[in-house]
Amino acid sequence: MKNLARHIYRRIRAQLLQRMIPKSDAPLPLNIAELRIEVIGFFHSISGIGESARLCAQQLAADGYQVQCTSVEKFFHKPEDLAWDWPAQKPNSSGATAINCRIYHLNPPMLPPVIFQMGITHFKKTYNIGYWAWELEAIPSEWVNAIRYMNAIITPSRFTTDVIQRYTDYPVLTATHPVTRGEATQGMRGKLNIPEQAFLVSSIFSFGSAMERKNPLALVAAFKQAFAHTPDAYLVLKANTGGDSPEKQQLLDAIAGHPNICLIDQHWSRADVLGLIQSSDLYASLHRSEGFGLTLAEAMLLDTPVLATAWSGNVDFCTAENSFLVPCTPIAVNSNHPEFQEVDNITWADADSQAAAQILGDIYRDRTLLANRKSCCAQQMQNCIDSNKYEHALQQLVNARINPL
Structure with missing residues (x-):
């Protein structure tokens, strides 16, 4: 019975909920220094997708961007496996505090529960980027449906970028996971x-x-x-x-x-x-x-x-x-x-x-x-x-707005 319920939910999510999410008309600021970014992901989870969100926030902050983190375990009733403390961000030099760009470290099946619970109104106020990782040379129909409401997509590899680019004219860019050496237990x-x-x-x-x-x-x-x-x-x-x-x-x-x-x-x-x-x-x-x-x-x-x-x-x-x-x-x-x-x-x-x-x-x-x-x-x-950082991808998006094809 539980498996049947999961199957029904997946079908509803893929064919209905994904189509109910509107695309935002909010532009990316032309001055990249005015970006105030919210990174959304599983910050408290011991997983690859959780690590990708943490690495993203850390690299963007190290490069001087104003970054806010929102962890989504509660939306999926998942326990928090590890602590994650992120300092509150101060207003930038112009006094701006409002988020104007969101990066979702969530693959398409995870997006509807988060977007609907955070609020469609909030979603429509920002330029929205999906950071997606995928392993095959074709994507499921649910992913195709989700492309429609993202302003841009970033992936961790040229392999994934090339796959997703076949399905859309929207920007699809590569930002290598900013992996860090980390402290290793000895012995x-x-x-x-x-x-x-x-x-x-x-x-x-x-x-x-x-x-x-x-x-x-x-x-x-x-x-x-x-x-x-x-x-x-x-x-x-x-x-x-x-x-x-x-x-x-x-x-x-x-x-x-x-x-x-x-x-x-x-x-x-x-x-x-x-x-x-x-x-x-x-x-x-x-x-x-x-x-x-x-x-x-x-x-x-x-x-x-x-x-x-x-x-x-x-x-x-x-x-x-x-x-x-x-x-x-x-x-x-x-x-x-x-x-x-x-x-x-x-x-x-x-x-x-x-x-x-x-x-x-x-x-x-x-x-x-x-x-x-x-x-x-x-x-x-x-x-x-270093050659494929988030800031490089963001700058490409800004340049494309300044000099559209």
Whole structure:
């Protein structure tokens, strides 16, 4: 009964509620210094979408913008997982206090509950930007319906920008997640009983993000092939929200009998997660698709080289010079994720696990391969962030208003 109610709500939201939201006629100020921005998202949530909102607010404030934060857990009856304190903003030099631009770090399915509860009147008073992350080469009809009422869309990668741009003439721009290095817990190897001299590979994912997309089974297969008889090589899979799901059991079955492969399904602090990444020799993701690849970016900033599928959002910053790229072939998307089921006849990447196994073995035998990537991965990641900032996207929107085509 509960599943039926969810299905009915999704249909109403996608086909009715999305169409009821009007587009704002409010312009973006021609003087970018007059922008007063409200960032809306899950600021109190331990999730990728929550982190994206926090990073956005922090970068905009660091670049001198007046920023207000509104967290939306209450609109979805979600608990607040972490504290988030944001200073109240003072009036700018002209004395203005009114918000004139909003950036919604919410994908389309989350927008109607927030917009209606915050008030349509408020929505119509500001220039509204959706910050959307998506992992496939086509978007669901609900996303197409939501494009209509956004003044502009920003995405974290050229991959996602190119996909959404096919559906609209509205501005669609790229602003790389402004990932930060962050404070990492020291001594994580000791806490996990992994020897300091052992070869450690780590990977982080959420079962809630669709295990078939994150594809840890391919990484497990590659690791087992490379290190079936290598006791000093370890793979740590850090996950959450697995519960007693069949996906989790499938993964447990795959690693059974391999004491050097560990699955940890629990919430950790950000510092502990970063500590695991920093203590690893290599961070790995054989994903089938990524809208960005947040943990890959975090690893690179921590000077931990990455092994990753050579496809989708992460290729903005993962190159043959700074990463180990795994070749892939397109396969049909097969997923039970509700949003993915709304898109037909599309493909995503199937990483070559044998090629990944070969790379893992090569790295284990010749650690200079790691040193070469380690010498440049952090700086090149930072260059990507600095070249694609929110302020650059906002300036492009202002320039387009000043000099329309």
